[in-house]
Amino acid sequence: MADHKRARIQDVAEQAGVSMMTVSRVLNQDKKVSDKTREKVMAVVEQLNYRPNVSARRLASTKSFFLGLLYDNPSDTYISQFLLAALKKCRTLGYHLIVDEAHADINKTIESVKQLIDVTQVDGMILLPPMCDNEAVLDVLTKADVPFVRITPDTKLNRSPYICMDxxxxxxxxxxxxxxxxxxxxxxxxxxxxxxxxxxxxxxxxxxxxxxxxxxxxxxxxxxxxxxxxxxxxxxxxxxxxxxxxxxxxxxxxxxxxxxxxxxxxxxxxxxxxxxxxxxxxxxxxxxxxxxxxxxxPINEMAELSITLLASGQYSDLSNVKSLDLRHILDFELIERESSSIKSN
Amino acid sequence: MADHKRARIQDVAEQAGVSMMTVSRVLNQDKKVSDKTREKVMAVVEQLNYRPNVSARRLASTKSFFLGLLYDNPSDTYISQFLLAALKKCRTLGYHLIVDEAHADINKTIESVKQLIDVTQVDGMILLPPMCDNEAVLDVLTKADVPFVRITPDTKLNRSPYICMDxxxxxxxxxxxxxxxxxxxxxxxxxxxxxxxxxxxxxxxxxxxxxxxxxxxxxxxxxxxxxxxxxxxxxxxxxxxxxxxxxxxxxxxxxxxxxxxxxxxxxxxxxxxxxxxxxxxxxxxxxxxxxxxxxxxPINEMAELSITLLASGQYSDLSNVKSLDLRHILDFELIERESSSIKSN
DNA sequence: CCAGTGAAAGTTAGCGATAACATTTGTTGG
DNA sequence: CCAACAAATGTTATCGCTAACTTTCACTGG
The missing domain is CATH 3.40.50.2300 (Response regulator)
Structure with missing residues (x-):
């Protein structure tokens, strides 16, 4: 079905009659590309079903294309659901998710987060509750200038973008x-x-x-x-x-x-x-x-949105983001099952 | 605490007084290195806390350092536990886990697995039940020469290494x-x-x-x-x-x-x-x-072992593996709680 | 004693992308 | 009509590592 060799950026460039760099710019949403060129390139990208090689990209760029996820209690049912949805979204966006479990000892957790920042060089972090309300963790991330998204946080709502339901x-x-x-x-x-x-x-x-x-x-x-x-x-x-x-x-x-x-x-x-x-x-x-x-x-939607937000890079500098823009409220769903039904007075 | 710059293979090579290639050989368990050199290199690796850059490695080598995980029912409690343990182990071994959900339509699942093989070029697959017993999936993997490990399979026990409990x-x-x-x-x-x-x-x-x-x-x-x-x-x-x-x-x-x-x-x-x-x-x-x-x-142990087996490459050629070596039985644990207790005659 | 051998180590050339700089093209006003 | 500058695109070097080839060197045996 598919061609045996995976298309490279060079293939796209040749086919579209432009340089590799132009293709790269289109793919990275660089503004300095004319609309005409952009369309031409995107058409070839579609045609060849081109997907950037994540490893090459990571090696060459300053971004790591790694996102970190800090969770706390692995037995919470929603962890797995969140995780699976997040992994899926990451895959489509060319990111990798590094999953880290919070330690009972908060200092070890902080050490671990610092590792993610220094060694793995994550481009962003997702904090699940209750870690999303841990001030020490927030401080480490803020100080290191690592963008982060919090899921259903409880406090300090002005410190980062966050996702919740009503x-x-x-x-x-x-x-x-x-x-x-x-x-x-x-x-x-x-x-x-x-x-x-x-x-x-x-x-x-x-x-x-x-x-x-x-x-x-x-x-x-x-x-x-x-x-x-x-x-x-x-x-x-x-x-x-x-x-x-x-x-x-x-x-x-x-x-x-x-x-x-x-x-x-x-x-x-x-x-x-x-x-x-x-x-x-x-x-x-x-x-x-x-x-x-x-x-x-809406756990799946929360997971997808958190990845999308971090990948977009729109929160890499918080200083000029209005606090209202930090909040993302998603819709819930009422599910009626057998335990409640019309009261037969 | 840690040095600011992450050590590269070149740093190790210089410090140990050998070429980069020799370091690479040591790290990849190439046999053609003298014991003396190996020890010398390993010492420097420890000292500098060197970890290979996964992306560079993947880019240069024929291996992808990707492993695939095919699961079926996301609400099964053990999926998340298995997943978390597998992710952790992958991280320590420098692999990435690509997680894929089986589709209700088996043909789509097969298409997806083929994608993992052709596009992502996974080095191996893990099959969770009940997909581990799906013959069509096994056939695709076997035909493509992709090693795979099955978790608690039910049938065709001679077709791959598998992990189960008694x-x-x-x-x-x-x-x-x-x-x-x-x-x-x-x-x-x-x-x-x-x-x-x-x-x-x-x-x-x-x-x-x-x-x-x-x-x-x-x-x-x-x-x-x-x-x-x-x-x-x-x-x-x-x-x-x-x-x-x-x-x-x-x-x-x-x-x-x-x-x-x-x-x-x-x-x-x-x-x-x-x-x-x-x-x-x-x-x-x-x-x-x-x-x-x-x-x-022993879900965690199963997850870790499955990653270890695939990463070791020992099953990349099944033709000379004895069928007894395919089986890995792990210990279970009896957990006594309140629902059973000494019968008061 | 030296050609022949094989193990151990080194050299070179990319893998596929992007950063930084260089160049071309387009636009504007005097 | 063209200098002057901005926008759009191209060129080159490099990220960290390994495959494939080459070199070195110690050891054979005739």
């Missing part, structure tokens, strides 16, 4: 989803207080109730910590109330799964007697029965 | 673990029949019982399919028997989690009235309550 709105929507199904006794299990998203989700829940003129007793609010265990404890309290809620919105899927488990233990039918919704759309949401209605984070 | 022994051990705790009424939920591991695990279960002179009624064997749903159905049958089992060995964690859920619904205390063990040690095992006793696959 947790507040998602919580609002998922609560309203319950309301639309006829529920008014809606309880909420708050997430870990140390994470900003817990606040946002709680606030979205509150505002959805308020905008629908629904008042709930304070006992309907339980504090959790994103763990299954904490969800069980919260569920037991909520389900032992005299005036039980008919729906529970847990701030993540783990806690929602715990609610389901406790409810089933008590012989409460889901969703007929109790609707449950979670948040995150982790694997857990479809592995328990009934499947959990939840909110899906 | 599912039979693990099942034997986990069953005996239950026996040692005083159980004799031990049921088993078999996994998906299409996967060879199901057979192995079932056989291990049977043999553990037999070697302990335990006889169980045929109703204690239920057929599942590795899904939560199938686990629920099996559990309901097992727990409605007149002579209920006191322990259930499910062939994976999903089905074990389902058993726990059903048991709790029926008010059966775990582990006091019923012990449950799973298999795989997925995230699920620690996210439900009680945590599931299970068998951990």
């Amino acid at each position: 947790d507040y709105q998602a919580a609002f929507d998922v609560t309203e989803h319950l309301i639309n199904q006829g529920h008014s006794k809606i309880a909420h299990i708050i997430g870990d207080t140390k994470q900003g998203v817990s606040r946002m989700r709680y606030q979205g829940y509150l505002d959805a109730l308020r905008s629908n003129q629904i008042v709930t007793p304070p006992e309907y609010i339980e504090q959790g910590s994103f763990t299954y265990q904490s969800g069980m404890e919260a569920a037991m309290k909520l389900l032992s109330l005299d005036d039980k809620p008919t729906a529970i919105f847990a701030a993540n899927d783990d806690m929602a799964a715990a609610v389901i488990s406790i409810a089933q233990k008590q012989g409460i039918n889901i969703p007929n007697e109790l609707s449950v919704v979670g948040f995150d759309d982790t694997q857990l949401a479809t592995v328990v029965w009934p499947n959990i209605s939840t909110v899906r984070q | 599912d039979y022994q693990a099942a034997f051990d986990v069953t005996e673990h239950l026996i040692n705790q005083g159980h004799s009424k031990i049921a088993h939920i078999i996994g998906d029949t299409k996967q060879g591991v199901s057979r192995m695990r079932y056989q291990g279960y049977l043999d553990a019982l037999r070697s302990n002179q335990i006889v169980t009624p045929p109703e204690y064997i239920e057929q599942g399919s590795f899904t939560y749903q199938s686990g629920m159905e099996a559990a309901m049958k097992l727990l409605s028997l007149d002579d209920k089992p006191t322990a259930i060995f499910a062939a994976n964690d999903d089905m074990a989690a389902a058993v726990i859920s059903i048991a709790q619904k029926q008010g059966i205390n775990i582990p006091n009235e019923l012990s449950v063990v799973g298999f795989d040690d997925t995230q699920l095992a620690t996210v439900v309550w009680p945590n599931i006793s299970t068998v951990r696959q």
Whole structure:
């Protein structure tokens, strides 16, 4: 099917009747190329299906075409999804992703990041939570002038471009989803207080109730910590109330799964007697029965965008970037499954 | 801390008083270097902390220093773990990992693999299940003379080196673990029949019982399919028997989690009235309550070994490799958690 | 004693791209 | 109409390494 030899920049240059340098300029978005030439070159690039040799490029240029990814907890479900999407995007853009795990000892993490900067010479870094809020790491990167993108950061939002979703709105929507199904006794299990998203989700829940003129007793609010265990404890309290809620919105899927488990233990039918919704759309949401209605984070899009931003180089100098341009909010998706359904009053 | 400039092969050559080529030979394990010279060079390499520039190396040599990884289902928990370990190992060996997802349409997958061979020119491939048993993929790789390693393959074991764990022994051990705790009424939920591991695990279960002179009624064997749903159905049958089992060995964690859920619904205390063990040690095992006793696959070791094997080049010509040398069996680990414990007669 | 041999080490010429500088072409105003 | 400068394109050297060839040198045996 494809030609046996891979096309080189020289082949493109000859075919297009220009110099190699001009082709290189077109490929690197150098402005000093006339539109006519650019089109001519791009046509040949398409025709020969030319892709630059990453290694040659890296060897010759000052850029390394390496991007770094710093993650923390490898068992978090979304790491793999983020990683796979990021790797794919990197491949199409001719970058390589160097993946680094944060160490329990923060100093070792910093040492490792410094290595990425000095030895590997990464062109940019992606910081996943919670490392994206670690000030020491941010300082190292800032001082070394390495651009970085943070995913759903919680603090210091003016220090770098960042990508997030609208947790507040998602919580609002998922609560309203319950309301639309006829529920008014809606309880909420708050997430870990140390994470900003817990606040946002709680606030979205509150505002959805308020905008629908629904008042709930304070006992309907339980504090959790994103763990299954904490969800069980919260569920037991909520389900032992005299005036039980008919729906529970847990701030993540783990806690929602715990609610389901406790409810089933008590012989409460889901969703007929109790609707449950979670948040995150982790694997857990479809592995328990009934499947959990939840909110899906746009993880793939986040991964792709973070690579695109770093590859574009538009953030290599932050001094003249408006702080509004730093924020990238992506759309979430409400996913309705069996754990919540029309309330049959 | 570290010197600002990264050492080049030339620096090593000068410092050691030899030519660059000699250094290159030492680094590439070329046999035609005297021991004395080799030691001298290695000493300088250590001293300068020299690491070859991957890009220059790739550009100049016939090897690409790219390895391909073909995976199938991105939501499988172990993909991310395998991937992270593989990436790490690649980094230390100066390789890059190109990750590719199998397409639902097998022809597209094949096309993609051909691309990896022709365009990216990978030095080797890693095939994760179930792609490792796809004959068309194996044929493409064999025909193109690209070495490949398969992870826990099921068939055609003579076609390539492969890495697996002893599912039979693990099942034997986990069953005996239950026996040692005083159980004799031990049921088993078999996994998906299409996967060879199901057979192995079932056989291990049977043999553990037999070697302990335990006889169980045929109703204690239920057929599942590795899904939560199938686990629920099996559990309901097992727990409605007149002579209920006191322990259930499910062939994976999903089905074990389902058993726990059903048991709790029926008010059966775990582990006091019923012990449950799973298999795989997925995230699920620690996210439900009680945590599931299970068998951990040595995923990290598998990933590292697969990279090491391909990087070593020892399988670049299979014609003179004994079939016994193809097999690499790694140790598993029995993990005891709350779902199984000493039976209080 | 020296041609013949083979192991060990060195030399040269790229791999495929870009940086830096050099050159050509185009545009403007006086 | 052309100097004067900017925009567009070309030329050359080089990035760090290895393949392929060449040289050196120690050791044979007739």
